[in-house]
Amino acid sequence: MTRHLLSLTIGLVAWLAPRHDRARWREEWRAELDEIERRRGPRAALRVALGAAPDALSLRRLRVERVTANGQQTGARWMRISSTDLKLAVRMLVRYPGLTLVGSLGMAVGITIAAGAFTIVSALMDPALPFAEGDRIVAIGDWDVRTNNQEQRVLHEYTAWRTELRTVEHLGAVRMVSRNLIAPDGPPETVSVAEISASAFPVTRVSAALGRSLLPDDERPGAPDVVVIGDDVWHRRFNGDPRVLGREMQLGSTHHTIVGVMPPGFRFPLAHSLWVPLRVGPSYEPLTGPAVTVFARLAPGVSLQAAQAEVAAIGARVSAASPATHEFLRARLLPYTHVFTELDDPDEAIALRVLETALVLLLVVVCVNVAILVYARTATRQAEIAVRSALGASRRRIVIQLFVEALALAGLAALVALGLLATGFAQLEAALAQLAIGFPFWLTFGLSGKVVSYVAAFTVFSAAIVGVFPALKATGRRVQVGLQGLSGGGGARMQMGRLWTLLVVMQVAFTVAILPAALYHAWNSLRVRASSFGYASEEFIAGRLMMERPADSAAAPDDERRFRTTFGARQADLQRLLEEDAAVAATTFSITEPGGELAAIIEIEGLPVPGDPINYNIVAGDRHGYLVRFNRVGTNFFDAYGVPLLTGRPLTSADAGLEGDSVVVDRTFADRMFAGQNALGRRFRYVGRSREAGEGNMALGRWYEIVGVVSDFPPHRTGSDLQEPRIYHAALRGQVYPASIAVRIRHDAPAAFADRFRALSAEVDPALQLRDISTVEQIRRREEGLLRLIGTVVVAGMTSVVALSAAGIYALMSFTVSRRRKEIGIRAALGADPRRILVGIFSRVLAQLSTGAAFGAVGAVVLERALEGEMFQGHGAVILPVVAMLMIAIGLLAAAGPARQGLRIQPTEALRDE
Amino acid sequence: MPSPSPSLSFTSLFILQGLAQGHRFGFDIMEVTGLPSGTIYPALRRLESLDLVTSDWEKDVAARKEGRPRRRYYELTAAGKRQLGEAEARFRAVGRLFPKRSAS
DSSP: OHHHHHHHHHHHHGGGSOHHHHHHHHHHHHHHHHHHHHHHOHHHHHHHHTTHHHHHHHHHHHHHHHHHHHHHHHHHHTTOOOHHHHHHHHHHHHHOHHHHHHHHHHHHHHHHHHHHHHHHHHHHHOOOOSSTTGGGEEEEEEEETTTOOEEOOOHHHHHHHHHHOOSEEEEEEEEEEEEEEEETTEEEEEEEEEEEOTTHHHHHTOOOSEEOOOOGGGGSTTSOOEEEEOHHHHHHHHTTOGGGTTOEEEETTEEEEEEEEOOTTOOOSSSOOEEEEOOOOSOOOTTOSOOOEEEEEEOTTOOHHHHHHHHHHHHHHHHHHOHHHHTTEEEEEEEHHHHHHTTTSHHHHHHHHHHHHHHHHHHHHHHHHHHHHHHHHHHHTHHHHHHHHHTTOOHHHHHHHHHHHHHHHHHHHHHHHHHHHHHHHHHHHHHHHTTGGGSOTTOOOSOOHHHHHHHHHHHHHHHIIIIIHHHHHHHHSOTHHHHHHHHTTOOOOOOOHHHHHHHHHHHHHHHHHHHHHHHHHHHHHHHHHHOOOSSOGGGEEEEEEEEOOOTTOOSOHHHHHHHHHHHHHHHHHHHHHHHHSTTEEEEEEESSOTTOOEEEEEEETTSOOOSSOOOSOEEEEOSOSEEEEEEEEOTTHHHHHTOOEEEEOOOOGGGOSTTOOEEEEEHHHHHHHHTTSOOTTOEEEEEEEETTTOGGGOOTTOEEEEEEEEOOSSOOTTOGGGOOOEEEEEOOTTSSSSEEEEEEESSSOGGGGHHHHHHHHHHHOTTEEEEEEEEHHHHHHHHHHHHHHHHHHHHHHHHHHHHHHHHHHHHHHHHHHHHTHHHHHHHHHTTOOHHHHHHHHHHHHHHHHHHHHHHHHHHHHHHHHHTTTTTTTTOHHHHHHHHHHHHHHHHHHHHHHHHHHHHHSOHHHHHHHO | OOOOOOOOOHHHHHHHHHHHTTOOSHHHHHHHHOOOHHHHHHHHHHHHHTTSEEEEEOOHHHHHHHTSOOOEEEEEOHHHHHHHHHHHHHOGGGGGSSOOOOOO
């Protein structure tokens, strides 16, 4: 009985003990009580059993204490950084200024690029709009499965979606158009206007700050024309006047009444801040009506997948009903932002991730280089490390100290990186602002908390590579070696012959493989910066001329012909008015401004077709042939720009249009294709069309005859070897749409003419729009802005890698030879011929460097193949040996110093050291 | 790394002394020190956590031979012996607290 009671008591009390210890505790108590019961009887056993509960509780308390203590230890162990560590770290930064400068700058560039890439990619990938539950706003559209291009003429389907979709709410559509904003108190300006469903406002869950937003009733045909304006327009055009409601605003040929002002910062669907009602017909035939973007919000509780399934089901039915037009079209629903960033395509998303990873690898490469430098320094501190070890510092303690030193270096780099990112993002925003309305409003870049956290993460990551690896290596060996070195007066005694050799070889190989590309990009980027158009560009102002198109104008050929005729007449009127203006010297037009000609592939009669396909964005026809640029220009184009005709005759109106057979080419064309022979009378035809060229601007397969040659215009900005030959076709007014109108100003600065230019255009017809008016100088600067930004990033990245590699090679060579300093001294003391010693040293150094250079050259050739000749541009035979020689020279130079020191060492000193 | 020297209570000293004299399991120590079970066992746990005492389980065979459950035996560690030595030097009386266990 007592035995059962005891057993039960222990069984119950055992639950007080920690689970981990319970079984053993129970066993021990059972044995103890058994013993007591046998020796002293059951009563004594029961009395002793009273101590079981305090015992079980004491175990629990001990466990809690242990866990807490361990937690503090494991949590804080790595963080236990003393102020001495920090002091030492700062002292190291000051004591080795060269390493501090090179290392921190190199890492700064690496961190900047990696954190910048992460910021941009995550912004692009983010499916959320900056509205309440912005991730539930979606877009619906049709995609062509063959090309993965979006088909925006979806008003036919829109009707079905609007009536049938249950998984989304507030379904609406938007047509993005440009209109002339005409006001009596200022020059007209071309603005982007959103013709939008009233449901856009409930979708964003933002209401008007003043007045009202659009209402479904506004969409009714015949309803008054109203407009809702954004806060910026309100302030810019109306000085924030609270009585703005009810006032009129002329957009193109329509007068709208202002009914509301949206709050500051509100933009939708892209960067728009003018909203007018979208009026669509009751029904549309498939693939008719204007291009629209359809948006909606997921209904409460509905998942994205459920909505996607419903859209796909309705889409399949619509496709089945219209097989002629919809055979390859598939309806899809996706996060709103992904429609504009085109990240719905998994391949695109993967490509972005790959790019991101590649840029992080760049950081790794930079850090490994810095790590080598730090390693070389750590090697010279071997004695110090040994002393610290002998005085009781654990390996972990020393690794922490070296990590803190690396963290200080990386911290310095992080500060520089934050500065670089702030500048870079500001430049990026400025460059993107030039794209104005085309850029999604939700993509903003700046020093956000997210960016800072990326920088912090990469800083710790860099410090781990730079600090921990060398530290583990330096502390891994028996530290007594260091102590011996200390007593011998030496110091740098890390034994690592084979590893050093491997590092030298790898370092040289890597540098030789990568340096040519860096040189090439740096050179190109510098050339872009330094060059100019090479003609009187400062006298020109240009703008893209377009005309308002009615929403319901179908793509019928008759409508298009009528539109072009009207446009041609308006363009002629505008150019006539311009020519009558006293300030204007000349005016002409073309498809694109000079320098922005369109790419195409041609075949030349009597010349063989090149075997290799052209690596360019060719969307129709063949890739085999010669890559050229073409433009369609007014017949006075060359006169207006002052481009001399070198031979043959100029273009005339008889040559105009797609039917015209005669063209003029530039000197590069004539020289490159016909090698100085007469180009006149030679014929060519277009065989491939690039994406930018557009269908309406060229005819594939038609033969053209060269009737004249003009000098290169503008002279190519990055050197004649990169210039593609140019072809000019004649065009009459109305044959080119949109037309780039160029005006040569007589006296004033052309920028001052911009308002007059717009006013004249609005005077001809309010529906006529002049977009992107800028002086040719501004165009040049804008183009260069982005190029320069990209170029700077590439060059900075490459330069930091190369500079670090060179520094790494120097440090490695200098260190390996300095390790042999005493050996050299002893051999000199024993009477060896200094020349022979030097030959011995340098032959070994040279062998290491040459092996590295050879591997690097092989790597460069492989890289060159992979990049299809992008890297060397045919100059590999010159660049590669130069780079290899340069690296070998750096290595030899690094070895020379320590070798000389070794020869100068006093024999007694050398012998004493041993 | 050695634990920092703990300041031992008299109870702990009694138990260490008991162990030093060859009393190896809970009840045995209880008998020789006269301390209650609610004190003895928790103190043993703490001494073990301080690495002054270590414990091991009796061989199964031995326990089976006597027809009882196997016992948990405690003994002093080197640190425990050192601690006890220091304490004995300080408290001479501790050494004479209870008689040495006869050889068993």
